[in-house]
Amino acid sequence: MNNKQEKIVEILIKKGKKLLNQPYKRIIFTKNSDANDLLNDIENYPHVFVLACMMNRQIKAERAWLISYEISNEIGGFEFFRFLTISQEEFREMFMRKNLHRFNDTMAKNFYLGIQKLHKDYNNDASNIWKGKPRSATVVKRFLEFKGVGVKIATMAANILAREFKIPMSDYICIDISPDTHVNRVFKRLGFISKSASDHELIYAARELNPEYPGIFDLSCWEIGRKWCKPKKPDCDNCYLYRYCPRKI
Numbered sequence: 001m002n003n004k005q006e007k008i009v010e011i012l013i014k015k016g017k018k019l020l021n022q023p024y025k026r027i028i029f030t031k032n033s034d035a036n037d038l039l040n041d042i043e044n045y046p047h048v049f050v051l052a053c054m055m056n057r058q059i060k061a062e063r064a065w066l067i068s069y070e071i072s073n074e075i076g077g078f079e080f081f082r083f084l085t086i087s088q089e090e091f092r093e094m095f096m097r098k099n100l101h102r103f104n105d106t107m108a109k110n111f112y113l114g115i116q117k118l119h120k121d122y123n124n125d126a127s128n129i130w131k132g133k134p135r136s137a138t139v140v141k142r143f144l145e146f147k148g149v150g151v152k153i154a155t156m157a158a159n160i161l162a163r164e165f166k167i168p169m170s171d172y173i174c175i176d177i178s179p180d181t182h183v184n185r186v187f188k189r190l191g192f193i194s195k196s197a198s199d200h201e202l203i204y205a206a207r208e209l210n211p212e213y214p215g216i217f218d219l220s221c222w223e224i225g226r227k228w229c230k231p232k233k234p235d236c237d238n239c240y241l242y243r244y245c246p247r248k249i
């Protein structure tokens with residue numbers, strides 16, 4: 001790594017730590033304010049957040065985050081016991097009728113199985129997944145145990161819990177960077193990975209750059225990608241990494 005890359009890493013880590021240490025701020029998951037209120041209330045309705053995380057597969061995030069809210073409206077409330085009384089077939093009917101997901105059949109089943117798992121393994125309280133200052137590996141592993149949840153969702157969920165909800169964890173070693181399209185593009189243009197690099201290369205590059213918390217680059221790179229480092233015509237002049245970036249566009 002050359003001096004300029006070292007400087008970029010230093011800036012991004014500083015920015016990431018600032019985001020991690022700033023007080024909790026309401027998260028804007030969707031354009032629907034009521035849904036955001038519900039998803040932010042992990043003290044009273046932690047299952048709504050967990051189930052919404054599970055739906056984040058091959059559809060736009062905005063749509064996925066809304067699913068558990070839409071289901072809550074269908075079943076007359078947000079409390080866990082209401083979800084627990086619904087059969088797999090009833091969920092399937094709701095998913096189909098409201099066209100909640102690209103894969104309605106599979107995701108209705110995963111949604112149902114997720115509720116059953118929260119009932120059996122977490123005593124009807126999804127916050128038991130992250131209670132008691134667990135290791136980051138424990139949180140990621142617990143999310144992975146839900147049907148249909150892969151590494152991408154599990155690390156995204158752990159990252160949101162640590163960084164946004166300020167859930168204490170005893171370490172951040174297993175909170176990887178999320179291979180989001182903006183993050184990917186920024187890492188390539190910064191020269192940390194090649195233009196043809198896979199998601200795995202991105203994940204390992206972040207681990208190499210900051211092993212204590214690889215996911216620390218997530219939000220700052222996502223923000224750079226959204227604001228300045230756009231797919232076409234990046235606004236390098238206004239990007240705060242301009243001085244050091246090799247601009248591999």
Ligand code: SF4
Nearest residue numbers: 228229236239242245
């Ligand atoms: S300087 Fe340009 S290429 Fe580099 S990260 Fe910023 S916007 Fe992207």
